[in-house]
Amino acid sequence: MTRELNFRIKKDRELRVLVFVRDKFTCQRCGVKPNPAPSNYDGTYTIFNIPKGTYLVVDHIKPRKKGGSKDPSNLQTLCDSCNKAKGDSYGPN
Numbered sequence: 001m002t003r004e005l006n007f008r009i010k011k012d013r014e015l016r017v018l019v020f021v022r023d024k025f026t027c028q029r030c031g032v033k034p035n036p037a038p039s040n041y042d043g044t045y046t047i048f049n050i051p052k053g054t055y056l057v058v059d060h061i062k063p064r065k066k067g068g069s070k071d072p073s074n075l076q077t078l079c080d081s082c083n084k085a086k087g088d089s090y091g092p093n
Helices: 010-022 080-086
Strands: 056-060 075-079
Touching: 010 056, 010 075, 056 080, 075 080
Parallel strands: none
Antiparallel strands: 056 075
C-alpha cells in the first residue's frame, strides 16, 4: 500500500505545487480561488486566503483506498468544503 502524502517531505511538497499550479490555484468543483493568488508558492503552507473562508487541498480523484495513486493525473485541487462534500466518491470533479 502506498503511503499518505506528507507535505513536510520535499517530494510531496513539490507534488502539491505541481497540482496547484496546474489547476491555477482554483477549486476544480466550485471555482473558488485565493485572492490574490500566491506567488512563489513552495508547498510548505496551506493556502487560506479564499473567499469562502476555507482552504485548498490536494484531493485524490480515485481514492487511495479504492486503488487510486498519487500520480498527478489522479490528483486535483479542491477547496476544503468541496473536498468534504465529495467524501470518498469516485470520479472527476
